[in-house]
Amino acid sequence: MGLVSGTVEEAVAEAFRESWAQIVATLIGSTGDWDLAEECAQDAFTAAVEAWTLRGVPERPGAWLTSVARNRVTDVLRRRSLGAEKFKEVALAERDKDVVVTEPIDLDEVAMSGVHDDRLRLIFTCCHPALPLDAQVALTLRALVGLSTAEIARAFLVPERTMAQRLVRAKRKIHNAGIPYRIPPRRLLGQRVEAVLGVIYLLFNEGYSASSGADVVRRGLTGEALRLVSLLTTLMPEDCEVAGLQALMLMHDARSAARLDETGDLVPLEEQDRTRWDMGKIAEAVDILKGAMQKARPGPYQIQAAIVACHAAAGDVSHTDWSQIAALYQRLNDLTPSPVVELNRAVAVAMAYGPTAGLAIVDSLVESRSLASYHLLHAVRADLLDRLQRFDEAAGCYREAFNLANTDSERRFLARRLMEIAERGTHSSSS
Amino acid sequence: MRYMLMICDDESDSRGPHELVRDPAHVAWIDYLDRRGITLLDGVRLRPSADATKVQSRNGQTLISDGPFVETKEQIGGFALVECAHLDDAIEVAARHPFAAHGVVEVRPVWD
Numbered sequence: 001m002g003l004v005s006g007t008v009e010e011a012v013a014e015a016f017r018e019s020w021a022q023i024v025a026t027l028i029g030s031t032g033d034w035d036l037a038e039e040c041a042q043d044a045f046t047a048a049v050e051a052w053t054l055r056g057v058p059e060r061p062g063a064w065l066t067s068v069a070r071n072r073v074t075d076v077l078r079r080r081s082l083g084a085e086k087f088k089e090v091a092l093a094e095r096d097k098d099v100v101v102t103e104p105i106d107l108d109e110v111a112m113s114g115v116h117d118d119r120l121r122l123i124f125t126c127c128h129p130a131l132p133l134d135a136q137v138a139l140t141l142r143a144l145v146g147l148s149t150a151e152i153a154r155a156f157l158v159p160e161r162t163m164a165q166r167l168v169r170a171k172r173k174i175h176n177a178g179i180p181y182r183i184p185p186r187r188l189l190g191q192r193v194e195a196v197l198g199v200i201y202l203l204f205n206e207g208y209s210a211s212s213g214a215d216v217v218r219r220g221l222t223g224e225a226l227r228l229v230s231l232l233t234t235l236m237p238e239d240c241e242v243a244g245l246q247a248l249m250l251m252h253d254a255r256s257a258a259r260l261d262e263t264g265d266l267v268p269l270e271e272q273d274r275t276r277w278d279m280g281k282i283a284e285a286v287d288i289l290k291g292a293m294q295k296a297r298p299g300p301y302q303i304q305a306a307i308v309a310c311h312a313a314a315g316d317v318s319h320t321d322w323s324q325i326a327a328l329y330q331r332l333n334d335l336t337p338s339p340v341v342e343l344n345r346a347v348a349v350a351m352a353y354g355p356t357a358g359l360a361i362v363d364s365l366v367e368s369r370s371l372a373s374y375h376l377l378h379a380v381r382a383d384l385l386d387r388l389q390r391f392d393e394a395a396g397c398y399r400e401a402f403n404l405a406n407t408d409s410e411r412r413f414l415a416r417r418l419m420e421i422a423e424r425g426t427h428s429s430s431s
Numbered sequence: 432m433r434y435m436l437m438i439c440d441d442e443s444d445s446r447g448p449h450e451l452v453r454d455p456a457h458v459a460w461i462d463y464l465d466r467r468g469i470t471l472l473d474g475v476r477l478r479p480s481a482d483a484t485k486v487q488s489r490n491g492q493t494l495i496s497d498g499p500f501v502e503t504k505e506q507i508g509g510f511a512l513v514e515c516a517h518l519d520d521a522i523e524v525a526a527r528h529p530f531a532a533h534g535v536v537e538v539r540p541v542w543d
Contacts, residue, residue: 128518130518178516178518178540180516180517188523
């Protein structure tokens with residue numbers, strides 16, 4: 001029966017992706033107990049493997065799992081019910097006692113908005129700004145994605161004990177500080193959605209920056225981030241920035257095959273083999289972005305997606321609309337001022353209007369000293385000086401960048417540039 | 432839940448409680464609490480940190496020195512104890528406190 005067990009495993013895995021967050025969200029909603037919710041959701045999936053192998057996969061796996069998890073909550077609370085403080089929860093759980101495994105409740109009958117609200121409540125609570133960012137990320141992966149503590153620890157390259165502590169502290173703070181389990185009211189929503197999107201984008205970038213040899217859980221973070229944002233677009237279809245982030249991540253993802261060479265080294269945009277970009281995914285992203293931008297509520301994610309779309313629309317670097325990209329970076333800097341954005345604007349300005357114009361922006365950044373230890377500031381400055389044939393200064397900047405670079409791959413790239421420039425310098429002085 | 436709002440600033444505002452309660456910005460804050468149905472259980476204005484005394488007991492000895500707890504720029508200038516449904520309400524109340532505009536308000540749940 002190897003085939004059957006394979007099918008059951010697949011069915012359980014699919015149900016996990018589909019229903020984990022919903023089940024956890026519902027159980028937290030009725031008990032207020034995060035650990036209990038996760039434990040009982042986990043138990044339901046464990047039970048499913050055996051039950052579905054014996055009796056086949058039920059018609060509505062999500063409903064089956066939900067009722068098993070609810071019954072499990074009832075059992076656990078009944079056992080705990082000697083403690084008087086849990087009395088209320090027991091009463092609540094007893095109310096759902098008529099829900100039995102053999103007669104699963106029909107989840108389709110539950111108002112869709114109610115189901116949506118459950119998961120949204122969970123997202124907003126996990127990403128509450130009163131929690132430290134690393135805890136927001138960890139909670140999101142645990143409660144919404146269903147990764148185990150060990151997997152989250154592996155994804156963030158910290159010991160499992162550290163991650164376990166982080167999760168315990170976060171859940172304790174939710175309880176002790178009175179962080180509400182709710183969707184924020186409209187007046188707070190904009191700001192709070194921003195926090196949620198920030199966590200999702202961070203997850204994506206963690207996965208995206210992982211090399212091809214990195215742990216599979218770590219690389220899988222991009223997929224999880226895409227899944228979370230797509231869930232958010234279903235739950236909040238009117239929010240332009242949610243759509244903007246989805247478009248942005250899809251476009252990055254579409255280029256992932258061309259981003260690293262065979263040795264795992266970073267390939268800069270201008271040298272990427274554009275035939276390896278997933279044009280279908282890019283088209284999908286552009287559609288999403290257009291839909292969002294029609295609503296004329298621009299935001300940082302939409303603008304960043306528009307920048308990547310400009311790159312994707314061009315056949316190569318020379319056909320790229322750099323003045324448009326420079327203008328978009330200017331708008332981005334107006335909305336969310338940051339020296340890193342300004343550095344990117346400098347690159348676009350140099351491409352559109354020549355290296356001197358770009359260097360002026362970079363030099364004012366150097367003067368402000370805000371990015372002094374950021375290797376890319378020096379790498380960009382080196383590149384512009386190189387194009388202005390100021391080779392000695394360029395070499396000095398590349399050396400500075402090399403000393404500040406974080407990864408071997410970046411150091412190899414910078415060393416290569418340094419060698420090329422040394423050659424150019426020799427040629428120009430001998431000619 | 433009860434939340435203690437610790438109102439901190441760099442002590443650039445040297446007004447005492449009697450002046451502060453007449454400040455339109457403070458009156459507006461109290462009005463906001465009323466409108467939201469949030470109870471201000473208690474509140475005090477503290478004298479500046481220059482008037483503080485630091486006390487420690489070590490090995491049966493009482494050590495007394497002048498000054499506040501730590502040498503930071505922000506000093507606690509007052510407290511407000513509020514009753515709120517949850518942290519989000521307490522955050523909104525804190526954000527509207529006049530001192531939040533130039534100082535920091537730390538929101539701490541009371542250990543009940």
